[in-house]
Amino acid sequence: MLFTVDDASPVALAEQIAGQVRGALARGEIAAGERLPPARDLAAALGVNMHTVLRAYATLRDEGLIDLRRGRGAVVSGQVSAERIRLTELARAFVAEARRLGLGDDDITAMLKEVRP
Structure with missing residues (x-):
């Protein structure tokens, strides 16, 4: 899955990232059990702060779309x-x-x- 962000967008960077994950799930591009990139790696690739990625992942977790576990990373929930x-x-x-x-x-x-x- 390819992530991109638009610094000029009025949409917050974390919401842009979360939205891309939601879209990929809706299109069937990623499925239950798949791992998302580690926050540190994704932040470096996008040129954003790691906490921005963690905020996006926390939003997705709160929505029940991913599971976050220390040492295991972000994994797409089986209930999507x-x-x-x-x-x-x-x-x-x-x-x-x-x-x-x-x-x-x-x-x-x-x-x-x-x-x-």
Whole structure:
């Protein structure tokens, strides 16, 4: 998997990295059990601080997409579904657009509650 970052992007570097992992999972380019590059190596390759990569990995861990273990590194979780990843990406895009329009958490939550299938 090839990682890239755009320093000119308004999206934080850690989120760019996490987004690339999410996208690769959704496209089936990486699968459960595969290891992601060590944070130190990826940071050096991208020219970013190692803590930026660790922040991206922590986000992915919190989302249940990867497991982080000392000495074992970052491993794609066995519970990953492409549908869930796609839904998460859509939710992120929705929240980002809502924030851009000045909506707060309560407004966003109310809007979601109004939506009916």
